[in-house]
Amino acid sequence: MRKTNVARLDSKGRILIPAHVRKRFKVNNGTEVILVPDHEKNELRMLPLVKGKSAKIRFVLTDLPDSLANIANILDMNNINIITSESRSLSKSLTEWDLVVDVSQCNDGFENIKQKLISTNTIKSVEMFKV
Numbered sequence: 114m115r116k117t118n119v120a121r122l123d124s125k126g127r128i129l130i131p132a133h134v135r136k137r138f139k140v141n142n143g144t145e146v147i148l149v150p151d152h153e154k155n156e157l158r159m160l161p162l163v164k165g166k167s168a169k170i171r172f173v174l175t176d177l178p179d180s181l182a183n184i185a186n187i188l189d190m191n192n193i194n195i196i197t198s199e200s201r202s203l204s205k206s207l208t209e210w211d212l213v214v215d216v217s218q219c220n221d222g223f224e225n226i227k228q229k230l231i232s233t234n235t236i237k238s239v240e241m242f243k244v
Contacts, residue, residue: 146161147213149197168216168241169213169240169241171239172230172239173203174237175206193215
């Protein structure tokens, strides 16, 4: 496979991904992708969310030191890799954390992991669903 491809945006801002690239990365009609800008390098990375191998998680948690690190550690122990994350303060004591994760190597079920996460006592709510 070629290492680089040149693509052109159409008038609506759409980009055509060459067929051999779509096939290699299992990107089909309707596949969601994450666009990750790197402003320092002036680059835009595109990460496909592969059906059954990606998930979205939203946490609402108490804003305490190490809260995010403790959750990330539980995910890591279950072979769930964070692809992207975004956190924001909801109030002085609450934070919302949205993640897109790779669950292809996950070694436990979502319900079991959810229970482990809730047992940290810092999580007020968690929503998890596969893409």
